[in-house]
Amino acid sequence: MNQYISGLVYGALALIANLYFVLPVYGNLSLHLGEFFVIFCLVTRGLSPALMASILGSLGLYITTGNPWFFAVSILEILVLHYLLKKEIVLLVADLLFWLLIGLPITYLVIVFIYEVSTQDFAHVVLLKQALNGILIVSIVSLVRPFAPASWYSKNYTRTTLKLSSRIFEVSLISIALPSLIVALILSDSSADNAEKQISQLLKIKAENHVDSIESHVQHHRDAIDSLALLLVEFQLDETKTRELLEKWNSTYEGFLTMLIADASGSIIHGSPKTAFDKITQLPASERIVTDRSYFYVAKKTEQNFISTAFKGRGFGHAPIVAISSPLLRNGDFKGIVQGSLDLPQFDGSDNKEGRVSYLIVTDSNNSIVYASDGLGLENLSRFEPVDETITFTNTLPVLTLSTGNYLYHFEDSKQGWNIYALADASQLIGFYKQNFYRLMVALFLISILGLVFTRRLSKQITDPLVGIVKSFAAHKVIVQEPNSIYTSKEVESVRYQLREAQQLTLEYQENLKEEVAAKTSELIAMNERLEKMSVEDELTKIYNRRGFEAAANEAFKLACRNRTALTFAMLDIDHFKRVNDTWGHVVGDECIVMVAKELKKVFLRETDFYARYGGEEFVVLLTGGNTDKHCRMLEQLRKDIENHKVAVDGENISLTVSIGVFSLKEDFNISYHQLVSKADKLLYQSKTEGRNRISSDCQ
């Protein structure tokens, strides 16, 4: 497949996976599996298609998350992985290195400075999730890769051959890392769900407790106001007694900041504590009127106990308060109201005191804060408009975002129409997740180190016996039958057995070959000797041929010339040999030639005597040393011996004669070998023409 087309195909798969196959992890965090196709493209097709796929895959992530930084991180990841793979680093380790050294720092900066994630804990969770996402994907790629058919790999892409130890390391790491990652993610999610449920349960109980205690607190004070109103109507006390009763009530019910009694016209006629009322009495009469206050006109109108929304006090002080009032009704006539101002901070008494891990917010029916625990940064009486961040931070539990942070919460309303929020710091849950993710990372790291040590040892135990066997094989040492390592395996032993068999066959073959070569060599030597002999020996007569003679006689000729030693060269020719052949046939002719050679052998016995069949029925003789007369005598003897030697054929005796030309040197040695031969040849011709069976000689 063309590189660009494969980049587009893998990119399209990555895009679709990132858009439609997203696994939710926690809150709004999820695993994006599209990167699988990008990394798979890198390991099967090479860098350029993987970069194309990376851009398309990141487009999918950008569409789903709105985060453009995926482009940078993904492209960097591909480049770094490509480089580290070339350096023969295992894919999973390469990815771990990328995330530790580059991916995590960049993602951290993006989270903190560009996305301004509100809490450190959440930033850590996002960060670790990104790294786990990357490692999970690379683990899946490493797992799938061995099953990919060879045709999926690009021919242009040269893959590096990994060491066996690296291969085993990769396989064992993946087989440990991938399941533990998946199990850890599933367990983390389910335990986070459980934790959320537990916190939710706890907050619900707390909120209900708060509702109960607030309701009873308020009810207690409403009852107090009602009973005071009854007493005042019933006993019609004088002014002093009324004031004393009011002050007693105020001091008995600590929740009331101040209390007052207003007459039917809404004018304050009594107040407690005394110091506060004294201030009221200083005010002009018009400012002591409370007809505009809901606790007056509602109580008057409904003729029932009334509890106000929260508001800021006036006259008696400016503290935020909730007013409780009861009408004074005597025989159905409205005689005024009695009112108590509940001090808002007093609700603190109803708050949870267990280590302040939880908080309380109480709002009235107007959503004004009646009470908010310290540390939330909320002002009493301010409006409470929380932002829901549930999806970002948790799976199901609702989350509020305040200026001080994110809080898990449970909400209940009270009978008074108040809203009670029990809050817990969201970092509890995120911290729990962070801890899980950190544990997972540390576990993966430890598994990697253990895996590294373990697999190096294992691969050594696998390869060492093999190396030993191969070394023995290469050094032609006999492979031992018993394994020399206790860590050997059946496969290695099978190799040992087969190599041993092969080695024995080879050795046998070598032995046979050696013997065969030795036999052939001696045959060859004999043949060479024969050939050598044949090249200098006449086949028929077994004496020198012309070549052999010239090679041997030449030396003797030169030596004799140099030493001026007497020398005779003779040339012989069988007379009328054609006739012999014609009469008796060539076989008989050959016998005659052999007979002449035998006679030569008989006459010339010295090592310095050279003779040869010169060609056809012609022979030559070279004699050195002694004197030329003796040479001639010996030649004459030869001539006679041949003449006397009858060759028997079919009961008949054939007699042969030879003509000889003899040329001797005894004083003047200034002559070449060829001239010598030529002289002898001429003298032979002379013998022939002078009647044959004779010697013609000359001397120089």
Ligand SMILES: Nc1nc2c(ncn2[C@@H]2O[C@H](COP(=O)(O)OP(=O)(O)OP(=O)(O)O)[C@@H](O)[C@H]2O)c(=O)[nH]1
């Ligand atoms: N049988 C046999 N005949 C040979 C061999 N070599 C040469 N001849 C014969 O020797 C004969 C030589 O004949 P010629 O050169 O005419 O001389 P010649 O008959 O000996 O007569 P002269 O030399 O003049 O006495 C030829 O018929 C050759 O065929 C050989 O090796 N074996």
